[in-house]
Amino acid sequence: MLPLLLLPAAVALAPAAFAGGGTRRWGWGRGEGRREEAQAAKDAAAAAFYELDTAQRDLRITIETITAVDSSPAARKAVADFEEFGRRIDEVSAAYIATVDSHDLDRDDLESSAASRAHGELTRAKDELVRVKGDLERFGESLASLLTRAENQLAQVAPAVERARQGLRAASEALDAARATGLRADDLAARLAALGPELTKLNEGAGRHGVQGTVQRAEDVRREAEAIRDEAGRLPQRAADLDKRLVSLRTRAQALTTRAETVGPVLSELRRRYSAACWQDLQRVPDEARQAVAAAEAKLADARTARDEQRWADATALLATVRALLGTTDEGITAAGDRLRRLDEVALDHGKEVERTRFALRDAQRLAMDGRSTPDPRHARPLDDAVARLERAVDGLEGRHPDWWHFLTETEAVRDTAARVVQEIREERGRGENR
Missing domain, CATH: 1.10.287 (Helix Hairpins)
Incomplete structure (x- = not known):
């Protein structure tokens, strides 16, 4: 037999059958068609593999967004389901890669049957990748409510952190202004410096410290910074007020020295x-x-x-x-001085003190009897005791050197008793009207 390259072109390209059980060769057009179909299936599988990988990465961001905010059972289940999808994706991806590796579509001697087999296996690998991607997308759609809630909470982070930073800047400026007046404000400077580590944590973000923790930290920093700012702003006036109080109290001390x-x-x-x-x-x-x-x-x-x-x-x-x-x-x-004045007054005319006290007792007695035929014992008893106490105080004035101070303290105690009874009666009647 002559080498194939020495045959006429038409003969070399034509189908040939050899007697005696020889190998049957494919025609060029038919073999290349199978190769192209297999290559197309390979490209489609590669595209499906890439799309699945992209979908998985996108959904991972969604899961991370949810878990940064939400620790509820629903969020934990979403994480577990995503991990299960990860295992499925690893399986179909490994199968796809093994299929690609098992078929060399660039071989010169690729047979039509091998190309057909590659086409079928690559198509099945692509279909499996597409099916898993579809399941993954439906799973992602089921997380919409969790994602929306997480995104709403995440949206609070940036404004909260910015408010904290603005508060720190304002506190620093107020501190500088106070120092410009000659005030050191060391305690405020120390409090402001203590916020430095908290600002570092805010800059590290919610991904590391969680959304709620970050928002709360930002709020705490803002509140403390505003307090420092306000105190720094009041510092010059506070110093002036202290100076005034020092002068005023010194003057008062001098006056009391004279009065003493x-x-x-x-x-x-x-x-x-x-x-x-x-x-x-x-x-x-x-x-x-x-x-x-x-x-x-x-x-x-x-x-x-x-x-x-x-x-x-x-x-x-x-x-x-x-x-x-x-x-x-x-x-x-x-x-x-008051003692001498009051003693002089009562020694000159104790009748005024007695009449004043009896008037208070009569007023309490009238109120106790108002709307009643007999007074309530809870009110009548202390008033009766007070009347007797007043009489004893008056009787105690007999003698050459009466204890006028005891008389005054007794009449004051009697008036206090009358006032207490009046208050009790009014409170009881007020509660009755409110029922």
């Missing part, structure tokens, strides 16, 4: 004109006043130092202590 000197003569007058029971409790007022004023002046000096060192909280606390000391001293000094 009047207590001695008042006590001498009380001792001369009234029994010991009327003034014994005031004996220590002069010494206590001097001690309190001295303590207040020492605290004022400490407050001045704290203010100069810009320890605002310490200065404010010290001034509050000074105010309390001076207030107590003022009450003691005033009490001595």
